[in-house]
Amino acid sequence: xxxxxxxxxxxxxxxxxxxxxxxxxxxxxxxxxxxxxxxxxxxxxxxxxxxxxxxxxxxxxxxxxxxxxxxxxxxxxxxxxxxx
Numbered sequence: 001x002x003x004x005x006x007x008x009x010x011x012x013x014x015x016x017x018x019x020x021x022x023x024x025x026x027x028x029x030x031x032x033x034x035x036x037x038x039x040x041x042x043x044x045x046x047x048x049x050x051x052x053x054x055x056x057x058x059x060x061x062x063x064x065x066x067x068x069x070x071x072x073x074x075x076x077x078x079x080x081x082x083x084x
Contacts (some may be wrong), residue, residue: 002018002054003023003026003027005020005023005041006019006020006023006038006041007042007043008038008041008042008043008046009042009044009045009046009047010044010045010046010049010073011073013069013073014070014074015073017066017070018073020038022055024062034061034062034065035054035059035061035062035065037054038050038062038065039054046073049073053068053072067070072075078080
């Protein structure tokens, strides 16, 4: 069975990170290869952000990318007026 790596364009970073982690686990992806794989699967606004953040050394590994991704594309309390 071949699994396709999920593409990310800026919507629902939490679900995308979950799917990416599942993929990495299934294929036992080495930590050193995760950012390279991700770079091939960014699209549109996310790709522009990824390129600029990578050049500025905003993230250097998968965990720091996930944090930066949630800061940039994650929801905030302003998205849902009922959220505290």
